[in-house]
Amino acid sequence: MKNINVRQRTYYSNRDIKKSDYRYVDIFEYSQVEDDPIRISKTRNGKEKLTIPAKKVMNDKKSRLYFDLLLKGNFGEGDYFLSLTYSDKYLPASEEEAEAQMKKYIKDLRKEAKKRGIKTLKYVYITEVGKVRGRIHHHMVLQNCLPRDVVEGLWSKQIRPFHPEREMIGWCNAKKIQVTGPDFMIRISKYLSKDPAGKKRWKQSTGLVLPTTTKADKICSAKQFEQMSLFGNNFELEKFVKKHHRGFVIMEATKELNEFTGKWYVRLQLMKKALWKKTMAICEAREKVKLEQAQEKFVPYVPEYKINGVQGVLW
Incomplete structure (x- = not known):
């Protein structure tokens, strides 16, 4: 037992580790066949680099973990979550046509942002084929730098060249992301990376804060x-985090079986303690207001979130 090497692989939501608010930590017995959740490459100076999974297919652990950290590192409360659909008239015949339409939409968004002096537009979007009717649609997480009516109104097509009249090509619903629990962004990440009927890929803007990884x-x-x-000893887990990840709290601890080595490994989902306290304060203040309003109207009060889990509506 003394010769067994226990390795820690840590994934950060920011390449500047000190600025990273979220971490995933895998702890496992190291062997020649290592199950790295994300492909690791080396830079010229020998440093490790966390690379984007080549296929960006959302049905595997590699892409899900990278996508989760990408969202958490770049978006948060107040940003937009968009659902974009097509009317029968403008329904694209293929995913390629849908991607071309999204490029036009993003181009219009950038044009409006530029008018307001905004140089960069941060976004991540996914193209999905519906399970029931097979209709192509999109979901997007967008930086809140434009008014909501502008964001929704640009999901349209110009009727005649050089004329301002536009016709909506479908339905666009932009909602602001709200804090509904300590790790509120994971609800959006899980929703976007749910199992699709077919392939489900994401596209991202340039200039995003990218995840990184280290090992020990x-x-x-x-x-x-x-x-x-x-044994899932919580005391030992907290002791481990306090020693190696000071200033972070455990949001979730899971035990998973490595499909390649047949051995167990521990995965910890961590959140910076200062951010955890901030989100809890927002939730508690919001719940207090709702409780007061319910008491005034004599309406039964039902809490919307739980301290030890993510609960409540998405927005």
């Missing part, structure tokens, strides 16, 4: 790892 060997003893992985 002999991070703990084999006995401590056994207690964390086999």
Whole structure:
């Protein structure tokens, strides 16, 4: 047991580790066949680099983890979550046509942003084929730098050249992201990366804060790892985080089986304590107002979130 190497692989939502508010930590017994959740490459100076999964297919763990960290590192409360659909008249015949339409839409958004002195537009969007009717539609997370009516109104097509009249090509609903729990962004991440009927890919703007990763060997003893992985000892998990990730709190701790090695590994989802306190304060203040309003109207009060889990509506 003394010769077993316990490795820690940490994934950060920001390449500047000190500015990273979110972390994923995998703890496992290291062997020659290592199940890295995301492909790792080396730069010229020997540093490790976290690269975008080549296919960007949303039905595997590699893409899901990278996509989750990408959203958390770039978007938050007040940004827009968009659902974009097509009317029968403008329904694209293929995903290629839909992608071409999204490029036009993003071009119009950038043009409006430029008029307001905004140089960069941050976004991530997904093209999806519906399970039931097979209709192509999009979901987008967009930086809040434009008025909501402008964002929705640009999902349209110019009727005649050099004329301002435009016709909506479908339905566009932009909603502001609200804090509904400590880790509110994971609700959006899980919704966007749910199992699709076919392929489901994401596209992202340039200039986004990209995730990164580090590794550390002999991070703990084999006995401590056994207690964390086999018995789910919360005391040992908290002790581990306090030592190696000071200033962070555990949002979720799971035990998973490595399909390649057949061994258990522990995955921790961490959130910076200062951000956790801030989101909790927002939620508690909002709940207090709702409780007061309910008491005034004699309406039964139902809480919308839980402290130890993400609960409530998406917005």
